[in-house]
Amino acid sequence: MxxxxxxxxxxxxxxxxxxxxxxxxxxxxxxxxxxxxxxxxxxxxxxxxxxxxxxxxxxxxxxxxxxxxxxxxxxxxxxxxxxxxxxxxxxxxxxxxxxxxxxxxxxxxxxxxxxxxxxxxxxxxxxxxxxxxxxxxxxxxxxxxxxxxxxxxxxxxxxxxxxxxxxxxxxxxxxxxxxxxxxxxxxxxxxxxxxxxxxxxxxxxxxxxxxxxxxxxxxxxxxxxxxxxxxxERPPEKPQPEPYRPPPPPPQEPKQYPPTAMAQEPQLAAAPGPVPVPPGSSAAGSSRYRRIRQLGHGGFGTVWQAVDNQLGRTVALKIAHAPDRDTEQRMEREARALAVVNHPNCVRVYDLVEEPDGLALVMEYLEGQSLSAVVDGNGPLDDIAAGRLWATMAGALAAAHDKGVLHRDVKPSNVIIDPAGLAHLIDFGIARSQGDSTLTATGMMVGTPDFVAPETAAGAPASPASDAWQLAATVSYALAGQPPRGTRETPMAALMAAARAEPVSKLPQRTVHHRLLIASLDSEPRRRPTLTAVRREVEGWLARAGKSPDGPVTRIITPQHTSQRRPLR
Known part of the structure; x- marks a missing residue:
């Protein structure tokens, strides 16, 4: 040498x-x-x-x-x-x-x-x-x-x-x-x-x-x-057995439960199949839940703030309008989705019950404002708050994806900011496990047009990459105050713009997240970073900036100014 x-x-x-x-x-x-x-x-x-x-x-x-x-x-x-x-x-x-x-x-x-x-x-x-x-x-x-x-x-x-x-x-x-x-x-x-x-x-x-x-x-x-x-980063695929799908029960008299079974607390099903509904009092006309005030109302149903008379806790009661089979499937799907996802930033489901006026989903009550209300009222978030929002929601969605559950309607109004400034993902109303059959209702639009991924707007099946696109669009809204493709006069015009994969022309420009937003909002799903990659990238930037990724995403909201908003379809 x-x-x-x-x-x-x-x-x-x-x-x-x-x-x-x-x-x-x-x-x-x-x-x-x-x-x-x-x-x-x-x-x-x-x-x-x-x-x-x-x-x-x-x-x-x-x-x-x-x-x-x-x-x-x-x-x-x-x-x-x-x-x-x-x-x-x-x-x-x-x-x-x-x-x-x-x-x-x-x-x-x-x-x-x-x-x-x-x-x-x-x-x-x-x-x-x-x-x-x-x-x-x-x-x-x-x-x-x-x-x-x-x-x-x-x-x-x-x-x-x-x-x-x-x-x-x-x-x-x-x-x-x-x-x-x-x-x-x-x-x-x-x-x-x-x-x-x-x-x-x-x-x-x-x-x-x-x-x-x-x-x-x-x-x-x-x-x-x-x-x-x-x-x-994708784990090697393993052959998955065909999930068991029990046939729908034939019309017959309701099953008689023995006294010991009736005394047990029913558990939600973690696999596709009928979700058990507790027999007894609620179907007979008396309700376990005392309703306090209406929190939201939409085409699908109504959400109430209620009190569990047995446990004494405040809950959110989501009651469907129409007691048809498609509505029941949707309620059961949301219950199953939330029952298997365990993440501190995902709303928790407690029960699925028969109320006198319809099937009801009993969920965790979240006091706070929707992200859309926070941005409309206080203006766009800064880079630190948006980074925390992105990292937190990416973790919540990744936890859902690990259980095979897709959200399919991530948008600003489905993110609740609690009084401590922490973000929570709600409304898995159109979520379903990967491989589940689609809804039987015709004309059902999956997602909100301004925040729907291009491939799902064009009719392709939803995927984790679709949820990642919708989350990036939500973060872009939080930074810019408008959807990444801008707004259209009608929902149909917005849906057509999404299906044509029109360019995202309303991205925030003066933000450190600009390049990652462009990558995450790519019209081609395979070119987008995964939620895990996004979370690592954003948390790395927050660490270099000397900020904790689990801090508040905006200023703390005082209780007198809070309101629960759960948009429904």
């Missing part, structure tokens, strides 16, 4: 070794340091290219490959070259013939230049090494301060930019693989203590500028496409 180091030094001398102060070989040393700095840059570029094809898949093979590239490019080759250059200078001073340099090159070593340099041979190859310069006493305090600054500050500055190169190579992914770059670099600095101190100073002077410029080629490679990331 000493031969390669001397050849590199000769090349550096030919490349840039002017005979001016501080000397041709001093300049060549800085040039050699710049050439050594190219190896960490090359390693970061190679890792960025690997991630172009693998995304965020870090199995044993890929992790080992990144580790080997980082160790070789940042530690092994630079360490061998730095020590080889130092050995070349020592040999040129003591045994010129064994240095690997030509006679013409050795002849210039004896030239004196600036007064503070003196003889180049003595300056570069006859002084103390790094450890001796830093840890042995010096008679000249000014000289000691010079070495202290040059041999500590310059490597520290180079470490910063090597780490930035690694961060650029790991964009749109976890940052832990960057340790394969910065840890070897720290070892490089520690293990290079035997290098001649004066030579090391000029090597680092050449190393630092290339480390700064090296961020550019790594950034030009670019991060992996969102489709690659989504594919790499």
């Amino acid at each position: 000493d031969t390669f180091a001397s050849s590199l030094l000769s090349f550096a001398h030919q490349l840039f070794g002017p005979g001016i102060c501080p000397g041709d070989w001093v300049w060549a040393t800085s040039t050699a340091g710049a050439l050594v700095a190219l190896f960490p840059v090359l390693g970061a570029v190679v890792v960025a290219l690997i991630r172009k094809g693998t995304g965020n898949r870090y199995d044993t093979t890929i992790t080992a490959a990144i580790g080997i590239v980082g160790t070789v490019a940042v530690l092994v080759i630079p360490w061998l070259l730095l020590n080889g250059i130092s050995s070349t200078y020592r040999a040129a001073r003591s045994e010129p013939k064994s240095s690997g340099l030509s006679s013409a090159e050795l002849a210039t070593f004896d030239n004196d230049y600036c007064s503070f340099i003196g003889n180049q041979k003595q300056y570069l190859g006859g002084g103390r090494n790094i450890y001796e310069s830093l840890f042995y006493p010096h008679n000249d305090k000014l000289e000691y301060g010079y070495y202290l600054i040059a041999l500590i500050a310059l490597p520290a500055l180079a470490l910063l930019f090597v780490k930035l190169q690694a961060n650029a190579a790991m964009r749109r992914g976890p940052k832990w693989p960057t340790r394969f770059f910065w840890i070897p670099f720290v070892l490089l600095v520690v293990l290079s203590g035997g290098v001649e101190a004066n030579a090391a100073v000029h090597l680092w002077l050449g190393f630092v500028p290339i480390s700064v410029l090296g961020i550019i080629p790594v950034a030009l490679v670019g991060p992996p496409a969102w489709s690659t990331i989504n594919r790499s």
Whole structure:
């Protein structure tokens, strides 16, 4: 390796070794340091290219490959070259013939230049090494301060930019693989203590500028496409057994429950199938729930604030208007969806009961305002609040998707901000498990036109990517005060605009989330980042901004100004 180091030094001398102060070989040393700095840059570029094809898949093979590239490019080759250059200078001073340099090159070593340099041979190859310069006493305090600054500050500055190169190579992914770059670099600095101190100073002077410029080629490679990331983060598909779907019960007399069974609290079904409805008192005309006030009213039904007379807690009672089979299916679907999702930012379901005026869903009562009311009343959110909203709701939807439940109607009016400023996802009224049959009602529009994903507006099946699009549209509304495609005169016009995948022209411009919004609102579902990727990206930005991702998404709403809003269809 000493031969390669001397050849590199000769090349550096030919490349840039002017005979001016501080000397041709001093300049060549800085040039050699710049050439050594190219190896960490090359390693970061190679890792960025690997991630172009693998995304965020870090199995044993890929992790080992990144580790080997980082160790070789940042530690092994630079360490061998730095020590080889130092050995070349020592040999040129003591045994010129064994240095690997030509006679013409050795002849210039004896030239004196600036007064503070003196003889180049003595300056570069006859002084103390790094450890001796830093840890042995010096008679000249000014000289000691010079070495202290040059041999500590310059490597520290180079470490910063090597780490930035690694961060650029790991964009749109976890940052832990960057340790394969910065840890070897720290070892490089520690293990290079035997290098001649004066030579090391000029090597680092050449190393630092290339480390700064090296961020550019790594950034030009670019991060992996969102489709690659989504594919790499998707767990391997396992064959799923066909879910059991019991046939609808034939018309017959209601089943008689034994007294012991009637005394038990009924449980909601976690798998597709009929949701048990408690027999007894409510069907007979008496209600367990005392209604306080009406919270919302729509085409589908009415939501009441009520009190559970048995448990003494306040609940939200969602009662359907029409007691037909399609309505019951929808109520059962929402009950099943919420029963299997356990997340602090998803509204909880307690029961499904027969009330005197129809089938009723008993849910957690959330005091607060809808996100649409907050934005309409107080103006758009700032980047911190919007980031918290995005990360929180992405976690809630991801929890639902993990259980196979799609929401399919994420929009500002279906996000409730409680008095503490925390966001909650409500109204799973058109949610269903993936694979469930669709509603039998004709003409049923899935989702709200201004916030519906292009593929579902065009008639394609809903997917987790559709929920991700609707959440991004909701965040865009929170930042800009209007839907990403703008508003249309009629719902049909808005639906047609969605089906044609018209561009999102009303995105907020002055926000740090602009690029992630563009990616998440892509008309092609496979190119969108997953909710997991979005959450990681946003939480990473919040952490760098010194903010907690689980804080309030807006100012705390005082109780006297709160109102429960649950839009219905």
